[in-house]
Amino acid sequence: MRVPVIPPDAAAASPAPRLPPAPVAATTIAAVHTAVPPHRYAQEDLTEPIGDLCLAPGADRVLLRRLHVSTGVRTRHLALPIERYAGLGDFGRSNDAWIEAGTDLGAEAVTGALREAGLEPADIDLLVCNSVTGVATPSLDARLVGRLGLRHDVKRIPVFGLGCVAGAAGLARVHDYLRGHPGDTAVLLTVELCSLTLQRRDDSTANLVAGALFGDGAAAVVARGRDAPGRDGDGPAVVATRSHLYPGTGHLMGWEIGATGFRVVIDAGLPAVVRDHLGPPLRAFLADHGLTVDDIGAWVCHPGGPKVMTAVTEVLGLPDDALNSARRSLAALGNMSSVSVLHVLQSHHGARRPEPGTWGLLMAMGPGFCSEFVLLRW
Template identity: 75%
Template sequence: MRVPVIVDDAPSPTTLPGGTTATGAATTVLAVRTALPPHRYRQDDLTELIGDLCLAPGAERTLLRRLHASAGVRTRHLALPIERYAGLGDFGKSNDAWVAAGLDLGEQALTGALEEAGLAPRDVDLLVCTSITGIAAPSLDARLAGRVGLRPDVKRVPVFGLGCVAGAAGLARLHDYLRGHPDDTAVLLTVELCSLTLQQCDDSPANLVAGALFGDGAAAVVAQGRGTRGRDGVGPTVVATRSHLYPDTEQLLGWNIGASGFRVVIGAGVPGMVRRHFGADLRAFLAHNGLTVDDIGTWVCHPGGPKVLSAVADVLGLPDGALDTAWHSLATVGNMSSASVLHILQNTRETHRPEPGTWGLVLAMGPGFCSELVLLRW
């Protein structure tokens, strides 16, 4: 069997087969934990209730029902009971709900991941916290620090704006940090309460798509450079990453922010972008690391939606079943923005248990328009 030599995107003193170096360049993922709100609904039960929020009384609901039926979602979790959304009224109330529910879910994900890793909150040296569904100063990570018992000298990086790509990009930035601090423990926390951004009395196609596709949740990843303070060797390891920003695509995905809060922008051209550019970029990244698509045994793909998942499978020529974990996540919890790819990574570790030596790839896309690739070795 061919054994490729991994060349990490960042220079390292001595690159060894398998992606590690004498300075400990590989990052070990010790734990991944997802936290979901207790309010779980069947898609069929949400359709008319979301229609009541988004559409005028007596408005035609054919498009709404078609979008809900074709979204690939069977169940979703919402930050609040569905009957409370009509009373939110404005951005201030929605954002207050994001802070309250986000802190609870963030705490569950963070403490659950640390417990799984065999670590305590005081062991955390870096906390990267990302969300695109609310905003706060002090940020969620600052509010969580005393609540869960992080050290006063913990390094914090709150991130806003990466959206769906932030789960993969955040993992990549943990890897960047741990290359320079291999004895540290770094944590990525994503908190996405997409339902709180749903615009009332807005029948735009983008708002209706968001109301059919997105769910709520939080997820946390615990990683170390040398695995010196936790359960070493549980894997996988991060061995290389790549970011790609596509010019002149700023209006394809993101938010228009106004008095009513975050008004979603979802361009119809997203699957087309994937088909035109993503396959070549991904193959170039793998080739840079001595690999091909056929070498990847586990695909951890953000479930942007049925059309995006189908486009990824088509441009890469993936076999049937390669993206089953992404389709399953979409069906059971919807698209949870940055938390989704981490939910899939957790399921891959726990359910599929790749054999040691298996290559994996985390991939996601988000506002920019941009993509992020993270090469794993189990």
């Protein structure tokens, strides 16, 4: 399935002012590839079928329909044809579907990223694999080693629990690894099949929001250490990273895990938390590198939802179009949890890359409540 690549903003492609000297890159992003399932639906074609799943017969659908219109999502891809969801029945069947579809999508994403980077599976030294929408032992990364032809001594790190922040946090941890192993090449794989967590006969606002907002997909990033063999490519360098947890906010986002699987927790107060807490740590992070918000020419932001993106724009004083690449990703594919920020990053590769010397900030937020910042330079 060919994934639509969103064009970056005009503002994101322009060189930023007052650029400090370029640092020696410890990590270079060689390729990003997003894969989505073949089952693509217009948002309006999902509203009533999702209502049939989540609501009791005859229930009022006013809120459901309003949410489907207001999310900013136009199309989404689902792991299964929509008519199959009613027959999943329990968590076991949903999780089996996650393993099957997730392994297929993960293989497609990694294969595409390696091809774009000009590398072979045997070139990979580390595979980090994240998902928060299913569980498996052996993990997805273990299942992919033989299928993709990775070396039997490849290092693997399966990650669970980071949610939407994992695309940014995973890239940050890959960078940490490559700083200590500069001759290595690593792959970050994120696989999120959010539709398989949808709770049947659950009319909670959080479940209805999830049914209106989230889509399914996978993304892989190939990252090279400073001394790794291979071509340089046209991706940015990772300059620095920072993590930040917001105390007292752990109840705002996550899962309640029970007999029916993963029941989503999304608090309506999240945009207010972003407004109250995002600005100071982000500005401090930039200041440590001699930068300000105005120096960032490419904003690579996880598209959590319209209200969250508006809060980010307002608290940082960004131009109205600064997060347009994230909004286009949301419209085309929905919120794919950890996959989405990597899809936005993909839009800044190839012919659409920013001018050399442009500073970028890749950022995401997720359960904890937390944020992750990755400073980039093209």
